[in-house]
Amino acid sequence: MRLVAEGLSARRGEDLIFRDVSFDIGVGETLVVKGPNGSGKSTLLRVVAGLLPRESGKIMLAGGEGQGFDTVAGACHYLGHRNAMKRELTVEENLRFWKDFLGDSDGGAGVAIDEAADAVGLGSILHLPFGYLSAGQQRRMAMAKLLVAWRPVWILDEPTAALDAAAEAMFAGLVKGHLSRGGLALAATHQPLGLGAVNELHMKGFAVDSAEAWA
C-alpha cells in the first residue's frame, strides 16, 4: 500500500501557503516534513488527514489494502498538537474509549490497553485522571492511543515536543515497530526522530507567487 499525493496546494486565508507538493510513501517508509515555523508543515499534514480543504491536487491510497478505505482520513491516525484525551477521565478510560471508538482498520490489530501503556513506559499510572499527568506523560499517553487501534498511516505533527531524550528514543521504537508491521508514517518535526535514513520533504514557506507579491 502507498500514500500518494500529487500537486497539493492549500490556502490559509488569501495566501497559498504551499503549492505543488507531491510525495509517495510506501509501506515501511517514513516521510519527514521539515521547514521553518509557518512554512506549512502542519497545514500539509491536516490537508492529508482531510481536516483542511485542499486548493488543488489529490491524495490517495494506492495498491493492496489501500483499496479498502473509503477515504484517506479513515486509514490515518493523526497525532496533532493537542492530545485528544479528556482530563476528567482516567488514562485507562481515555484509551479504552479510543480503542472502542476507532476500532481496527483492515490489515492489523491494535494492542491491549495495558500493553500500549507499557510500550510508552507508563503502565503503572493507568488509574490516574489524565489531567494529573505531566505534559510529557500526557504526550506519551497520546502516543499509546496510536497503538490501541490499528491504522496503516500515522500522521504525526511535532510528535516529540515536550518529551525527554529517553522518550524520544522510545517513540522512535514505536514508529519502527509500526513500519515493520506494514505501516507508513508522515511526520513534521524539527528534531531528528532517530529513525535512521528517512525521506525528507523541505517546505520553503510561502508559495512563490505570494512571495513575489511582497517583494
Next chain:
Amino acid sequence: MTALLFRDLKLAVRAGGGAMIGVLFFMTVVAVIPFGVGPDLNLLARIGPAILWIGALLAALLGLDRLFQAEREDGSLDLLLMQETPLVLTVLVKCLAHWLATGLPLVLASPLLSLFMNMDAAAIGATMLTLLVGTPAITFIGAAGAAIAVALPRGGLLVSILVLPLAIPVLIFGVSAVYAAVQEPAPFLPPFLFLTALTLVFAVIGPVAAAAALRASTD
C-alpha cells in the same frame, strides 16, 4: 458508538461536566416565580405549565455550547471527523448522550417543581410527558447551533440566540398540549402529535446541519 455514548455520560457526571447545572438553573427559575407572582394559587396553577416549559427551554439551552467546543479544545474533534463512520451518526450519539445527561433530569425534576406552581395531577403528568417528548428537539436543533459556534470562544449566548427561533414552535406546541390536557374542550392529541413531529424532524435536520457545520469549521 456505544463507547462514545458512555464516555459522554461519564464526562457529564464527573467534576465540571455540567450535567447538574441545567437542572439547578431550572429549579432556580421555577422556585423564584411564586415569590415574584405572589400567593395567588389559581394564578400560579394557570401559568404553571408555561413557566415550567420556559424554564426547561432555557435550562436545555444552557449547556449546549460545550457540546462540540470541549471536543475541539482538546483535539478530539479532529479524530471524530476523520473516521469512516458517518459524522451524522457521531453527532446523533453525542446529542443522545447530552439529552440523557441534561434533558432527562429536567423531565424528572418537573413533577417536584410543578408542586411549587400548585398544579394538579393531570397538569403535572401532561407537563412531564410533553417535556419528555419535546426536550430532545431542543437538543437536536441546539447541536446545529453549537456546531456553528464551535470555533467561537464565547459562543454560549450566540448558540442560544441562533437556536431560540427554532425552539419557539417546540415551546408553543408543548405548552398548548399541556393546556389542552387540563382544559376541557381542547383536544390533547393534535398539539402533542405536532410536538412529536417537531422532535422527529429536528432529529433529522439537527445532526445533518451540525455535521455540515463541523466539516466547514475545521482550521
